[in-house]
Amino acid sequence: MQQCQAKHLKDYRSPDFTISHVVLEFDLNGVNTKVKATSQVKRLRADATQLALHGESLNLDSVLVDREKVNYQVEATQLVIEVDSDAFELVIETQIDPEANTSLEGLYMSDGAYCTQCEAEGFRKITYFLDRPDVLAKYDVRIEADQAAFPYILSNGNLVEKGELPNGRHFAVWEDPFPKPAYLFALVAGDFDLLEDSFITMNERKVLLQVFVDKGNLHKAHHAMASLKKSMAWDEQRFGLEYDLDIYMIVAVDFFNMGAMENKGLNVFNTKYVLADKESATDDDYHGIESVVGHEYFHNWTGNRVTCRDWFQLSLKEGLTVFRDQEFSSDLGSRAVNRISAIRVMKNQQFAEDSGPMAHPIRPESVIEMNNFYTVTVYNKGAEVIRMMHTLLGEDNFQAGMRLYFERHDGQAVTCDDFVNAMQDASDLDLTQFKLWYSQAGTPVVSIDDHFDPQKKQYTLTVSQTLPDTPGQTNKQAMHIPFDLELLGSDGQSLVNQVLDITQESQRFVFDGLTYKPTPSLFQNFSAPIRLQYEFSDEQLVNLMRFASSEVARWEASVQLISQAIWLNITRIQSGSAMVLAPQIVDGYRGVLLDPQLDSALVAEIFTLPSAASLIEQVDSIDLDALEIAREFVEEELAAQCEDELLVKYRQLHHIDSVGARALKSRCLMMLLKVSEQHDSIAKTQFEQADNMTDTLAVLSAVNNSGLVLRDELMAAFERKWIDTPLVMDKWLMLQGGQNREDIIDRLAALEEHAAFSFTNPNRVRSLVGGFVAQNLYRFHAKDGSGYRYLTDILKKLNGTNPQIASRLVTPLIQYQKFDDCRKQQIKKCLKELLTLPDLSKDLYEKVSKALL
Template sequence: MSQPQAKFLRDYQKPKFKISHIDLDFTLAQKQTQVVATSKVFRQGHHQEPLVLVGDELTLLSVMINGNKAEYQLLAGELVIDTALDNFELQIITQLDPEANSSLEGLYMSDGAYCTQCEAEGFRRITYFLDRPDVLAIYTVRVEADRQAFPYLLSNGNLIDSGELQGGRHYAKWHDPFPKPAYLFALVAGDFDLLEDKFTTCNQREVKLQVFVDKGNLSKAHHAMASLKKSMTWDESRFNLEYDLDIYMIVAVDFFNMGAMENKGLNVFNTKFVLADKASATDDDYHGIESVVGHEYFHNWTGNRVTCRDWFQLSLKEGLTVFRDQEFSSDLGSRAVNRIHAIKAIKNQQFAEDSGPMAHPIRPESVIEMNNFYTVTVYNKGAEVIRMMHTLLGEAAFQQGMKLYFERHDGQAVTCDDFVAAMQDASEVDLTQFKRWYSQAGTPQVDVKEHYDEQAHVYQLTLSQMTPATPDKAEKQPLHIPFDIELLDVDGDTVFNRVLDFTEETQVFTFDGIKQKPIPSLLQNFSAPVKLNFNYSVEQLVHIMRFATSEVAKWEASVSLFSQSVWQNVERLQNNQSMYIDPRILDAFKGVILAQDLDKALMAEILTLASASSLIEQKDAVDLDSLALAREFVVFEVASDCEDELLARFRELEKVDDAAARALKNICLSLLLKVEQSYAALAKQQFQSAENMTDSLAALSALNSESSLIRDELMSQFERQWIDTPLVMDKWLVLHATLACSKCINQLQSLFEHEAFSFNNPNRVRSLIGAFAAGNTFEFHRKDGVGYQFLADAIIKLNSVNPQVAARIITPLIQFKKFDATRQAMMKQQLQRILAVEELSKDLYEKVTKALA
């Protein structure tokens, strides 16, 4: 096959035409939907080049200019119209097959409803168009369908007309007064249950709120509605941003590649991030819904009113909006725990991406398939870059920068540079060096050395930064790193607490008047997305766990204690020595369990001992077999030494109806099962008496370390109870996928035929195949290579079904360089199998070729 070609940021050119208005008329039919697109087109600049529109998997029926038949050429994916007119009305009629569209891009069917997904390049599957984010138009949309089957006809903006038609059909007409790019277009038609409410804005405008869900799920929509109202209130109070349309709609669909989509006024959501009640959703699900509803709502300004000039600027909207949704969750809940969740995403996933073949800056320089850059780098590291800017400027100046950004660019498609310029101009802080974070890939490593002059009472920290080479660039420049530190004395009191401006390759910071050698708590609150190298002693880490003013620093110290012990035991195994754990580490974790003044949610985070995948990210090369034994040993030692305290905490919290208490109780249960299988009776009792999904699922998860009669019995009971609830069955699939047992893969293969699984549904695929590859580390990396073959087989099948999902779950297979030569060879062999597939998608081609290069 011909090799897909990369596109480069450096090649960006302004569009040669603009489209100011577009009227879309949809006559919906499952196999033959007709779309009439009427656009007002204007030539930009002095040229006579033809109008080139893009389209994909469309049947072209007609092309008219000013009411007359147009001359055109239909090339591979392009409609070329040669006209001398500088402005004209263009009408294009296309036909498409929503029922056959398994890619879930463009217009497709989701459980009997019509649905669209146009970001990044899905609109070209609806009509031929200038499908690029810097072409903004006013949309008017008419939708026609059978009334009985599709009583709700929805699109962007405000409803301006509706009515009955002959033959049992009806129509609705929508108008969005705000210009938007094609990727924000949305259409939904179906039969739903509807939850309605209203919101009065700060300027006393009343906005109608609607949440559409599948029939029978109305009772599960209330949390999403409440989250939406909280989001609208928060955005007004924190950012002074008011919603701008008369109506805001959310539609939940089961077949959706993403979590949700911020289409102007009509958000389409994966059901996972809308539906919730106490019986079927966990505390984490409730938090996830609140966060994602907030994220998509916040896009109304950071993404919709001001959008991206090109897709290389994706972090302009996504990094900024992730920062905003993180702040929303932190203002409404535990700031420390929300920060810990954000740090885990960076350390466990983004650092892995930075060290792998798909490493890219938050503003990539080149791309083959844009879907491959909806990544933790663009989103989560992008949010960290915004957070660092907030740290450097402070809240007041940051808000002034946001205000200036909207004043300058409302209704425009702009760049990351435009955002930074607004921040710099509003604050008068020079961000020239800081901008390197946008263009430089890789995770900086910061080495710290300390020196204390006892006579002069002077303490020094020497910081050195180095960013390893990445596939795109070997030479790296120093970054502007906000480096937050706290110095503690031997009594645990703070003697210094400040953010240092670390801007050079090596920089010395001197602290005078320090009367005794302090214990440094470094990079507090993870003030920059860097890897910290400092030779902490056990004693120092225990001290930080006890006395640091930052709760996040306490958690970071606990992770370091656990990780140090695991890696020390890996080394002992490699040297044929007996394994050992320092009693001070055991005492530190016991102290957490006994603490009366710590947030229970924070305690649960500290006791959630680092996973195998997160440990792997701490090293450049990993002995997987020794790591498995060492981690198991340290977990057992911590759990067994704290057994009495864990049991006491569990009993104390057994009946407490509170999310933080449940989190602590359930991690106690999980650790008790690591000590003795007799505690399986506790898990069974909890499962059978549980009054919420959090406790039910936690009991099953605690039993999931190996196959047992009790586990298998409860899994079957869970299946019988929830077989008709797909989102809950996803949790059941994840439990199967993460079973730490040699027969796991055989069970997964048999589940391909289970009624709860479908290769056509992204949620099912992610729950069974994706969860196995990403979450069952030692079974995926089995010595016989069966785990690699299992994933490759699934990806080859998905290539022709949904290549976007296939490319997202392949990630563990391309991140092979940390492992031994035998495993690397087997992983590469499976990648070669995938590369040999006929008609391999661009999504997979890009990732596989970069990995094999």
């Protein structure tokens, strides 16, 4: 398939031509929307005689060079123009049909409004252009539209002119003074409610802030606005970065493939990350909005002012900006809880990607469809790599590196190496070996052996690292790994607390003057994205849960402790022995629950057992059926043994209005319902009395897989109340997809006809289908293959309408390597069926073909 040929980083070539300035004129008129692009083009290579422009799904009307007709050729995805000038004006007129654009890339309709999504390569669906990130141009945009239907017509930059036109139409002209690549272009036209505010920058500039939302949702925009103002203040205080335009706009749309997009001055957001009020949004929703608003705002400098030379450098902007939004959330909220959330993403999702067919470095070496590399590796592992640099350099040197990075590269399209070089030059720290994190795929495995010599009073740690083979990469070099270590005494005293450097395949670290063997807290705070191999005893882990100075280390010890109990019971199931839960484990958890000094949010995290997906990532192969039984037993037994304490804690927290209290109350309720149906009255009372969505959804989540008659009653009541609120019904759909019930496939088929569901809306699909494949692991992997068959049929349907969503949903299907042969064969059969589709998209082809290698 010619369209599925891979592009390679090693083949990067700077452009033959560039565009310094472009004037875009839009006549928004439904299926016959006209686009006129007037570009100032400059030849960069003297021998270049053909200008090749990217374009897809366009109807070409005319091409003029310096107002004269010119020879050109239209190919499948290119317009090739014969040129003989070093500099010239290029005018291209095209027509597009936004209403037929179901891919949600380029210019499309979202529930009656025009909007754009151009990252990574969507601008080529608007007009023929040099759609590559290393071509930076200044944009002037003129938009015409029907005034009654589209009273707001927006684009990047500052509004410089607007007015009325004949026949009920009007226009607006926008000017963006900062050069940007085409992927940052944005246009929105629609009828919205508008929330306005302002922000005074550190240099006393007043910036107009605007949040546009669907009619009737104005009251749900205030948290997004507050989050934006917090983001602007934080970026000035922490990084010294000031906003640079006179206006900053956020527009919330319901049809959007991603979470949000950082288009310069005009961010387009999925409604999920803008709309919130206490009754309809959970505490997690509020946090998600604050985080995503911050993320997109922080891109103004790390992504917009300094952008990527090519798409292989995507982590340059995304890894760095995820690190920044994580720090923002941590500075404003609980650093420990935010760090735990980031670690969960790594261990549950990114480690799976690293061990699967789509394993790639944070700077990929090849790509067929760029949309496939908006991954947890590029984003989240990329952020961990930035965090490791921060650990190695310290805050002061890291900030000096950031300043040097902007001084060198403001207004440029650069590489990951440029960023690392700035950090290195600002700190005088040699990061040559550290750069391997950008080029080597996979998760390092770090094995630790320890020995205590009482005569010498010496404790020795021997640390070994290996990096497993991944597709296309073998015989890898040793990585530079920061090793955050604490040694604890039996009384909880911190004996050693420092960061060590692992740079060799094997290293020894000796600690003198110890009178007894300490308990090691290894890779505290997840100081590096590695898989740790060390034989912890239950006693050591309980000690860490009680005394580690890092709250994150306490949580990590709890995960390890309960995981070991689950693995032990899997072994007992396989040998025909009775399952057990050791008393010291229960005592450790009970001690956490009763400790008045611990933050409720942290206790809630500790009492959230590791997911089945994260447990699977701890081993090379899995007995899925035994895992289901063992994990359920451990959770039920822990709940039963701590029932009295859980009930007391629930009652203590019942009327406390805080995020942490609600989180722990939810966990207590979840575990109590696993003990006895006698507690269902508590659940029903909470549901009926709840004055916020967090408490309401906590009840539904608790009863969702309880088998209680109460479940259907409460789910029906929730549906009746929220049927006309799509974002809330998304929560209901996700719960439905996550129900561990024998008739789940029939239930899913019925829900596809539900008034709240639509195959054309990514949020609805992610909720129902994504809820099933990602959260209903045992039913998705049912032995009869029904889950695989269901997802395959969904992917066939989405392949022709929205390949991006199809490609994201296929992930659980391609990560089959750890399952038994029966399941593997059924999955492969489905993948082969997809591969034979005559119109298979590049998005799916890349993942499916790699999974079958």
